[in-house]
Amino acid sequence: MEEFVLDTGNTAWMLASSALVLLMTPGLAFFYGGMVRGKSVLNMMMMSFGAMGLIAPIWFLYGYSGAFGTDIGGIIGNPFEFFGSNNLDDATSFVSAVGLPVLVFIGFQATFAIITVALISGSVADRMKFSSWLVFAAVWVTFVYIPMAHMVWGGGLLGADGITSSIATPIDFAGGTVVHINAGVAGLVLAILLGRRKGFGKEPMRPHNLPFVMLGAALLWFGWFGFNAGSELAADGTAGRAWVNTTAAAAIAMIAWLATEKVRDGHATSLGAASGIVAGLVAITPAAAAVDTVGALAIGIIAGILCALAVGLKYKYGYDDSLDVVGVHLVGGLTGTVLIGLFAHVGDNVNGTWIPDGAMNGLFYGGGVNQLLAQIIVALFAVVFSGVLTFVIGSIIKATMGLRISQDDEVSGIDLVTHGETAYETLGTSRNFGEA
Amino acid sequence: MKLVTAVIQPHRLDDVKAALEAAGIRGMTVSEASGYGRQRGHTEVYRGAEYTVDLVPKVRVEVLVEDEAAGTVADVVVQAAQTGKIGDGKVWVVPVDDVVRVRTGEHGPGAL
Numbered sequence: 001m002e003e004f005v006l007d008t009g010n011t012a013w014m015l016a017s018s019a020l021v022l023l024m025t026p027g028l029a030f031f032y033g034g035m036v037r038g039k040s041v042l043n044m045m046m047m048s049f050g051a052m053g054l055i056a057p058i059w060f061l062y063g064y065s066g067a068f069g070t071d072i073g074g075i076i077g078n079p080f081e082f083f084g085s086n087n088l089d090d091a092t093s094f095v096s097a098v099g100l101p102v103l104v105f106i107g108f109q110a111t112f113a114i115i116t117v118a119l120i121s122g123s124v125a126d127r128m129k130f131s132s133w134l135v136f137a138a139v140w141v142t143f144v145y146i147p148m149a150h151m152v153w154g155g156g157l158l159g160a161d162g163i164t165s166s167i168a169t170p171i172d173f174a175g176g177t178v179v180h181i182n183a184g185v186a187g188l189v190l191a192i193l194l195g196r197r198k199g200f201g202k203e204p205m206r207p208h209n210l211p212f213v214m215l216g217a218a219l220l221w222f223g224w225f226g227f228n229a230g231s232e233l234a235a236d237g238t239a240g241r242a243w244v245n246t247t248a249a250a251a252i253a254m255i256a257w258l259a260t261e262k263v264r265d266g267h268a269t270s271l272g273a274a275s276g277i278v279a280g281l282v283a284i285t286p287a288a289a290a291v292d293t294v295g296a297l298a299i300g301i302i303a304g305i306l307c308a309l310a311v312g313l314k315y316k317y318g319y320d321d322s323l324d325v326v327g328v329h330l331v332g333g334l335t336g337t338v339l340i341g342l343f344a345h346v347g348d349n350v351n352g353t354w355i356p357d358g359a360m361n362g363l364f365y366g367g368g369v370n371q372l373l374a375q376i377i378v379a380l381f382a383v384v385f386s387g388v389l390t391f392v393i394g395s396i397i398k399a400t401m402g403l404r405i406s407q408d409d410e411v412s413g414i415d416l417v418t419h420g421e422t423a424y425e426t427l428g429t430s431r432n433f434g435e436a
Numbered sequence: 437m438k439l440v441t442a443v444i445q446p447h448r449l450d451d452v453k454a455a456l457e458a459a460g461i462r463g464m465t466v467s468e469a470s471g472y473g474r475q476r477g478h479t480e481v482y483r484g485a486e487y488t489v490d491l492v493p494k495v496r497v498e499v500l501v502e503d504e505a506a507g508t509v510a511d512v513v514v515q516a517a518q519t520g521k522i523g524d525g526k527v528w529v530v531p532v533d534d535v536v537r538v539r540t541g542e543h544g545p546g547a548l
Contacts, residue, residue, distance in 0.1 A: 206485075272483070311483045311484055
């Protein structure tokens with residue numbers, strides 16, 4: 001019988017990390033909420049809060065078990081094995097190696113599922129039925145997120161013994177495929193199924209509150225330390241490596257985005273700064289502990305430039321990914337995931353880099369093309385998997401309960417019509433005391 | 437009685453208010469307004485999407501005065517609001533049939 005030895009330092013850090021990552025979702029609500037028009041800010045924020053309400057219970061009931069339970073066909077874990085967060089055994093869980101009680105790990109992972117779903121909401125701003133959003137969130141996390149988390153982190157097809165095992169073990173430290181490519185593709189598919197907002201490309205749809213966007217970006221950066229440094233699952237040098245790389249990439253990506261738009265549009269904007277920070281955070285996520293600081297800076301610069309250019313694609317191709325889930329999360333996630341193939345650096349432990357068994361140095365660090373190939377394969381697999389399943393789920397909801405509010409309601413504003421509220425006080429509000 | 441209405445640059449409001457007070461005007465109504473004349477607007481770019489802002493922020497100052505004071509008030513406003521650049525605004529004077537003080541119900545010049 002194995003014995004479980006609690007590591008209080010690691011456990012304390014992971015409890016704190018879990019709280020940090022949970023805070024990212026309200027942070028995202030501000031980031032997104034500031035970017036929409038004043039008549040739909042509450043709905044925008046409610047999609048994030050709604051994800052917190054729905055996904056946490058799902059995760060505690062069967063989500064963790066589905067992602068980290070005993071493997072079924074490389075696709076999913078047994079969802080009934082730890083149903084209701086029961087039948088847990090600290091001694092046999094794989095986080096016992098770092099002295100972490102498995103319940104702490106369940107809590108930490110719940111916050112990832114929550115924010116991944118919330119990220120998708122950026123593409124459907126102003127026009128998606130709230131009931132359909134909640135149904136989509138619950139079904140999507142069940143059939144897309146949980147299997148993806150299992151395939152990458154739970155010992156499935158995209159892990160060490162998966163489809164790339166003869167080439168190299170793919171690296172996804174904190175969720176480039178599971179979180180960002182996954183949410184980015186889902187956002188694209190959902191935006192296409194929903195159709196464009198009324199007036200897209202013709203009427204002005206400028207962000208109504210840029211200070212909210214800056215506040216959201218600040219909260220996301222803060223919470224991301226739990227996301228990336230916490231993904232080490234221990235309070236050690238590798239967590240420090242992830243912390244430094246996370247900040248390096250976010251910082252330089254902000255500068256890269258600002259430089260790009262200064263050249264293209266003539267101004268370095270606050271929205272560009274907030275967007276660049278998030279693009280850098282997204283791109284460094286899969287690589288956080290797998291590259292050295294120079295690699296992190298390179299990933300940040302490339303992601304900042306690519307994402308700043310990618311947010312214009314929706315006008316060119318005519319899909320209304322309203323708040324650029326594709327331009328930031330899909331492009332940023334792909335950038336980070338693929339660039340690991342160039343910059344992965346199997347360091348000594350002094351350096352604090354973390355590379356899973358079977359992974360190799362990147363092309364620029366003398367490891368050849370194997371790691372690059374493995375990264376491209378898992379990225380493409382994630383794109384196809386998320387794209388196909390999101391299309392099926394979205395199409396079924398569209399055919400049954402419908403995805404969209406009416407055009408009239410969209411004009412009036414989804415806050416008023418769907419939630420019966422408006423974010424900002426207007427003249428002429430009187431109190432109804434009711435007929436006794 | 438006359439109503440003097442001025443649409444001015446927002447940053448001139450404090451000077452206009454001070455000048456009117458110095459000229460003995462004891463009350464005014466100020467509201468935020470948007471508009472353009474020869475000035476036209478500017479462009480803003482959000483994540484690469486360019487918007488033209490045609491209507492630029494202005495402040496509207498309204499002052500009710502007796503007939504003989506209207507010319508002076510208009511001149512005071514113009515002097516205080518002027519920067520010499522396009523976009524300084526306009527001042528106009530229109531006749532007013534009656535004015536009523538809400539608190540007392542009195543009509544005419546006594547209500548000013």
